[in-house]
Amino acid sequence: MPTANPRPFNFSAGPATLPEPVLRQAAEEMLDWHGCGMGVMEMSHRGKEFISIHEQAVATLRELLAVPSNFHVLFMQGGGLGENAIVPMNLAGPQPGGLVDVVVTGSWSKKSLAEAQRYADARAAASNDADGRSAIPAPGTWQLREGAAYVHVCSNETIDGLEMAELPDLAALGCRSPLVADCSSHILSRTIDWSRAGVVFAGAQKNIGPAGLTLVFVRDDLLGRALPICPSAFDYSVVAAHGSMFNTPPTYAIYVAGLVFEWVKAQGGVAEMDRRAAEKSALLYNYLDDCGGFYRNRVALTARSRMNVPFFLHNESLNDAFLAGAREAGLLQLKGHKSVGGMRASLYNAMPLAGVQALVGYMKDFARRHG
Amino acid sequence: MPTANPRPFNFSAGPATLPEPVLRQAAEEMLDWHGCGMGVMEMSHRGKEFISIHEQAVATLRELLAVPSNFHVLFMQGGGLGENAIVPMNLAGPQPGGLVDVVVTGSWSKKSLAEAQRYADARAAASNDADGRSAIPAPGTWQLREGAAYVHVCSNETIDGLEMAELPDLAALGCRSPLVADCSSHILSRTIDWSRAGVVFAGAQKNIGPAGLTLVFVRDDLLGRALPICPSAFDYSVVAAHGSMFNTPPTYAIYVAGLVFEWVKAQGGVAEMDRRAAEKSALLYNYLDDCGGFYRNRVALTARSRMNVPFFLHNESLNDAFLAGAREAGLLQLKGHKSVGGMRASLYNAMPLAGVQALVGYMKDFARRHG
Known part of the structure; x- marks a missing residue:
């Protein structure tokens, strides 16, 4: 393999550094995956080879994060900014104009709020803008509205460098709305308390690797609420019903993510x-x-x-x-x-x-x- | 490089076979692109290395297809099925309920019609369903409505095996609506008459290679028409204004597509x-x-x-x-x-x-x- 060794250390915020053994394996399998005569990029997503890659990636991810059986694991496209629209299109229904509360803790949650306002009565339940984004507003101060379609948090703000050590316990705050958490940049670096979550999503290009893949975990009871204007390809119910194969998934990114999942598992x-x-x-x-x-x-x-x-x-x-x-x-x-x-x-x-x-x-x- | 040679011939409809030299180069550069110490998958999309990859891919694609300067070249996500919603969300506005005429020539255009009906008064201008999808209805028989927001064709039906040898000349039919052409599965296999086109799109995973990348060519005057419910990440105006970098693009797929473009150019x-x-x-x-x-x-x-x-x-x-x-x-x-x-x-x-x-x-x- 042609490479300088040791490689430099790459501190990019994303797309970001990948484990070297993952890159080596991907390079070695580029022309021929497991002797099937095709590279992964060349496989039909409906063929038995890619289906096995896909199923293995989902299974390892479920195992790593102890994802309960009432959560669907979806592999989607569009990244975090796409998901900022896809979430309200899926959860703010069935009528437009539902209530959405967003906890603003930095650049990413602020973008999520702005995009949700296209589809819902979305407001900041709290904001750390005034203190220069140096702290996370205490959950007890969040202004959560009764009957909100969901509460959105970004549990790690990539740009501002803030992180929630755990997902907030909305029930303890007297809030019955489902929690949506954008975990893009710290997924797989800590456990997730699924009892507190409704939807968790993560662009893969930060803590997993390849850009163009979005992981979405959706609790079963939150399917079927999409607004009529939600595109089929981004409707959680449709994607879940087709096992992330309603449209052609980003197959190579899924393969590389799967290699990263195996690497994480092997590391402990x-x-x-x-x-x-x-x-x-x-x-x-x-x-x-x-x-x-x-x-x-x-x-x-x-x-x-x-x-x-x-x-x-x-x-x-x-x-x-x-x-x-x-x-x-x-x-x-x-x-x-x-x-x-x-x-x-x-x-x-x-x-x-x-x-x-x-x-x-x-x-x-x-x-x-x-x- | 570990590979059996010669490789089998892979007739998949997509994701599909890639040129062997492209795969070999991708494998060789996996850990270190041009001596920069990072693989392409690990590069920030805002860094000079990836920007050069992106710009080169766009330039070569423009050259190969002789794309006029009044067309924007966008690299997007969501594939053809995503684009089936993204097109009407962008072109059927500024008010909902615009007229959309779809020429049904097979499975793909039929799906495009069904999805457009979520956003517009979309109808089949013609259909070959009755004749078992064995021929393309003659343009002279198409029922095109005055003032339609656009006319949609699928110029190559991947499933049914039908192809238009050239894009239809709507002006010659007395129609002043822009033409939208889904060229997913024959792009780069023939020239495109841009004087007949408003929007051309193509999922990359058929005739180019990597899944998870959609090429969209949009005529300049068709920007700025998006419905208010169009997600920012899928709004042609937003994507064009940010040079396909509003959200993190599918960087590795763009890189591989760029290698394919260079390969096509080198072949003639x-x-x-x-x-x-x-x-x-x-x-x-x-x-x-x-x-x-x-x-x-x-x-x-x-x-x-x-x-x-x-x-x-x-x-x-x-x-x-x-x-x-x-x-x-x-x-x-x-x-x-x-x-x-x-x-x-x-x-x-x-x-x-x-x-x-x-x-x-x-x-x-x-x-x-x-x-």
């Missing part, structure tokens, strides 16, 4: 990913907090994301030098999102501890040279 | 694909017509698809033996669509002449042994 499952996420993120946050102010992260301790760590240099005129030196040191894609600025290190499952160690080592060295 | 472009399509399909149709009735194709000569050739054994009890023998001879995925039965050989651009020669050779041998 979600429990081990959880442990590593705690270890990796603590290493970086501890340095940020102890470095004496050369760098800093602005998020409250209780709301810090283990997946996406935005940080800022005290002297922002050094940003370009920091990024150039990082690239030379084999530390890629550290530039922050344009709406936030500064730097961002994404520490997804596929990022080894050694990558974070190398990053912190570089940061220390850079601070010493420019402090 | 669309003119050469056109010549080969004529040669390959003639070889198979000539044998079907001359074989003395052991096999037959039911489509009228003028409507026969060069891409998808359904055929039937005179004695259908031999179907399983035919398919088993074909597999042994290295001829894969020849079973017909379940709604049609019999056999189907898809002869997309990536199918070499040698594959069709091998198929006809096998068919002759099988007929001799069972005739």
Whole structure:
């Protein structure tokens, strides 16, 4: 296999780094999957070969996340931004104009709110805009409306670097509406309490890998509510009834996701990913907090994301030098999102501890040279 | 590279066979694209590496199909069935209930009609249902309504094996509505007369390769008409304004499509694909017509698809033996669509002449042994 070894560490927020064994296997099987004479990209989605790949991916995913049998696992397209419309088209019915409450904790939930307003009476139940998106509003302060079609949260804000350690317990808040959680950028890094969830979705291109695949978990009783204007290809009921094969699914992305699921399982499952996420993120946050102010992260301790760590240099005129030196040191894609600025290190499952160690080592060295 | 050589010939209707050099290059670049230290699947879609891949793919596609500057080239998701809703959500506005005329020539256009009826007053302008889908209704007989938002055709019916040799000239029929053409399964096998087109779309998983990518060509004056309920991620105006990067695009599928575009160009472009399509399909149709009735194709000569050739054994009890023998001879995925039965050989651009020669050779041998 033609590749430089070791590879640089890639901190992209998504599409993002993939486990090297997954890429090697995909490369090896590109022309001929398991001796069938076809590559995965060339298989009919209705043939026995791809059906086995698809079923295995679903089964491993169910096992990894302990998905209960009353949840459907759907493989869809359109990403998180597509899902921002697909969710209300599916859940705000059967009549238009239902109530949707969105907890605004950053850029992603804000986009979800704006898109839901096309289909529903959607409002912010809470917002951290006023405090500079540094903390997650306490659930007790959320203004939840009686009879809302659903409550939306983004449990990890990729751009702002905030994360909910667990899904909120709406029942404990006296709310009977189903919870919709956008888990795009931390799925498979911690367990999901399914008893609190109605719909969980995740674009695969962050913590799983290939762009163009969206995972959607839908509780059985939430099927059949779609608005009449919901496209068939994006109607959860239709997709579920056809086993994600109403239209041609993104077959290669499903295959690669399946390889990632197997890799996670072989590493020790979600429990081990959880442990590593705690270890990796603590290493970086501890340095940020102890470095004496050369760098800093602005998020409250209780709301810090283990997946996406935005940080800022005290002297922002050094940003370009920091990024150039990082690239030379084999530390890629550290530039922050344009709406936030500064730097961002994404520490997804596929990022080894050694990558974070190398990053912190570089940061220390850079601070010493420019402090 | 671990692969058996030569590979079997794969006649799948889609996802379908890819050019071997494309697969080899994709495998070689899996862990490191052009020395950047990342595989294509791991790149931020906003980084300079992927932007160059994306821009190159668009430029080569524009060159191959001589796309005029007043057409936008969009890379979207959701496939043909998704597009069946996305087209009316974009073009049947600005008020709901616009008129949509659909020319029904087979399974795909029939699905397009049914989905358009969710958003518009959509009707069949013509239908070949009554004649068993053996011919394309003559344009002069189409019942086109004054002021229709658009007229929809499927210029190659993958399941039924019918193809329009050119896009219909609506102006010559006295119709001023824009033409929408679903070219999914014959795109890049012949030129497109853009003066006749308003929107052309194509799922990539048939004649280009990877599933999960939809190519959409939209004439500039057709932007800005979307219904209010059109999701932002599927609004042609939004997608065009963001250069297909409003949401994360299916990056790997775009990369592979770009490799296919380069391969087509290196082979001699669309003119050469056109010549080969004529040669390959003639070889198979000539044998079907001359074989003395052991096999037959039911489509009228003028409507026969060069891409998808359904055929039937005179004695259908031999179907399983035919398919088993074909597999042994290295001829894969020849079973017909379940709604049609019999056999189907898809002869997309990536199918070499040698594959069709091998198929006809096998068919002759099988007929001799069972005739």
